[in-house]
Amino acid sequence: MVTVPPALAAAATTSALELGLTTTGGMVGGAAVGMLGWYRGHPASFDHLIGPRLRAFRRRWLSYVGRRWSDILLDCDLVSINRRTDGMVVPRIIKVRSASPSIDTLFVRINRGQTPTMFEEKAEALAHALVAQRVAVMKVKPQVIALVIERTNPFDADPIPAIDLPHDSSEVDLSAIELGDDEYGNAWTQSLIGQHLFVAGATGSGKGSLLWSPLRGMAPLLRDGIVQADVIDLKEGMETEVGAPIFHRRAIIWDDAVETVEAFRDELKERQAELRAQAVRKFTPSVATPLRLLQIDELGMMTAYGPSSEVRAVLKLLAEIMTQGRAAGFGVCGYVQEPTKDTVPVRELFTSRVCLSVTSQSQVDMVLGDGMRLRGALADEIPLDPAHAGIGYVVQQGSRTPLRVRASYQDDQDIRDLVAFVTAGRPALRSVA
Numbered sequence: 347m348v349t350v351p352p353a354l355a356a357a358a359t360t361s362a363l364e365l366g367l368t369t370t371g372g373m374v375g376g377a378a379v380g381m382l383g384w385y386r387g388h389p390a391s392f393d394h395l396i397g398p399r400l401r402a403f404r405r406r407w408l409s410y411v412g413r414r415w416s417d418i419l420l421d422c423d424l425v426s427i428n429r430r431t432d433g434m435v436v437p438r439i440i441k442v443r444s445a446s447p448s449i450d451t452l453f454v455r456i457n458r459g460q461t462p463t464m465f466e467e468k469a470e471a472l473a474h475a476l477v478a479q480r481v482a483v484m485k486v487k488p489q490v491i492a493l494v495i496e497r498t499n500p501f502d503a504d505p506i507p508a509i510d511l512p513h514d515s516s517e518v519d520l521s522a523i524e525l526g527d528d529e530y531g532n533a534w535t536q537s538l539i540g541q542h543l544f545v546a547g548a549t550g551s552g553k554g555s556l557l558w559s560p561l562r563g564m565a566p567l568l569r570d571g572i573v574q575a576d577v578i579d580l581k582e583g584m585e586t587e588v589g590a591p592i593f594h595r596r597a598i599i600w601d602d603a604v605e606t607v608e609a610f611r612d613e614l615k616e617r618q619a620e621l622r623a624q625a626v627r628k629f630t631p632s633v634a635t636p637l638r639l640l641q642i643d644e645l646g647m648m649t650a651y652g653p654s655s656e657v658r659a660v661l662k663l664l665a666e667i668m669t670q671g672r673a674a675g676f677g678v679c680g681y682v683q684e685p686t687k688d689t690v691p692v693r694e695l696f697t698s699r700v701c702l703s704v705t706s707q708s709q710v711d712m713v714l715g716d717g718m719r720l721r722g723a724l725a726d727e728i729p730l731d732p733a734h735a736g737i738g739y740v741v742q743q744g745s746r747t748p749l750r751v752r753a754s755y756q757d758d759q760d761i762r763d764l765v766a767f768v769t770a771g772r773p774a775l776r777s778v779a
């Protein structure tokens with residue numbers, strides 16, 4: 347059901363007075379039909395542009411309205427009594443924001459004598475009372491808190507299966523590689539051209555699926571030599587062993603890892619010189635000038651935990667690659683458990699970020715940007731279990747709203763199939779390890 351915001355209602359009233367009921371009725375009807383057509387024809391863009399406002403308005407007046415709201419707070423012991431009048435004082439909703447169908451943020455003015463902690467202690471009771479999955483409480487400013495209400499979990503416990511392997515290079519759009527699903531049930535795509543991808547998540551959050559999904563989505567380009575991927579996997583090569591043959595370079599010990607980063611930087615320099623010689627400012631992926639990807643699993647091992655003198659050199663190389671690589675077709679994908687600046691000083695150089703389940707509230711904003719948890723990215727609340735692995739949040743370009751996503755999952759057999767597909771009819775690849 348679509349509800350009408352107050353501004354529109356006011357405009358309709360004014361119009362009815364000035365233009366008459368028939369003309370106004372025609373205009374309102376036309377607008378409603380237009381909106382319905384838009385909603386039916388392109389639900390994603392409707393939901394992106396109009397949906398949040400309509401939904402917030404509807405929720406404000408249907409889900410969080412007067413008596414229902416005060417009863418919930420009363421049942422959760424979150425009202426107070428005015429000592430002079432003996433009347434019940436209910437914390438007042440100032441604003442409702444509903445960025446996605448499954449998450450609402452209520453800005454609430456708390457009563458004098460109440461603290462955000464009191465609401466935090468009742469978060470579980472509130473979630474049950476609101477028939478929500480979970481409620482997170484955040485302090486906005488003195489006397490104002492935000493209740494971030496996750497109403498439903500849009501994903502099943504079952505993993506999202508790996509996408510079918512595209513067969514031909516012409517089927518692959520590097521600016522929209524499918525990584526999984528979003529909360530609306532649409533494909534979640536990510537550009538891997540001119541981007542550096544940062545994936546943060548605690549151990550077991552499913553970072554591995556975001557190492558393999560991009561490669562699967564680009565499989566024919568890997569086979570045809572239009573994309574070349576290097577991988578650094580300092581956890582004894584555990585994550586990448588099954589898929590080792592598809593990588594151009596693969597390093598599983600420190601010295602090889604440093605050599606791989608250096609070689610990647612050197613290639614970037616060569617590519618830049620070539621493009622300069624041809625007076626080309628931007629490259630097009632081809633066999634002669636492939637898109638180069640450097641995937642670094644547990645990036646923190648390279649940027650914080652290695653020998654300190656060498657870590658500095660690695661950071662310098664990575665900074666050079668990430669500041670200059672985009673236009674020349676050199677991208678970095680970094681996977682980290684601990685997204686702090688101390689662990690990953692080059693964090694800000696990544697252009698696209700995914701936040702899977704993390705261990706603290708502050709890590710959400712570190713990864714996605716200031717204020718994103720307040721806007722609904724409750725990544726620290728995602729349970730760390732297989733039923734929730736691969737679920738996380740992204741903030742897409744041009745948006746300030748976190749989008750809930752789930753990466754598709756590739757088991758070992760899927761990775762073997764990928765290797766067979768990529769290596770079929772292709773000369774053996776070089777491996778540093």
Ligand SMILES: Nc1ncnc2c1ncn2[C@@H]1O[C@H](COP(=O)(O)OP(=O)(O)OP(=O)(O)O)[C@@H](O)[C@H]1O
Nearest residue numbers: 505548549550551552553554555735736753754755
């Ligand atoms: N996208 C996914 N969908 C469903 N389940 C997944 C997904 N990704 C991973 N899993 C499950 O979660 C487990 C942990 O995933 P994974 O090894 O990728 O985590 P990780 O974040 O890389 O952890 P670590 O940092 O310890 O390597 C996997 O064994 C798998 O069972």
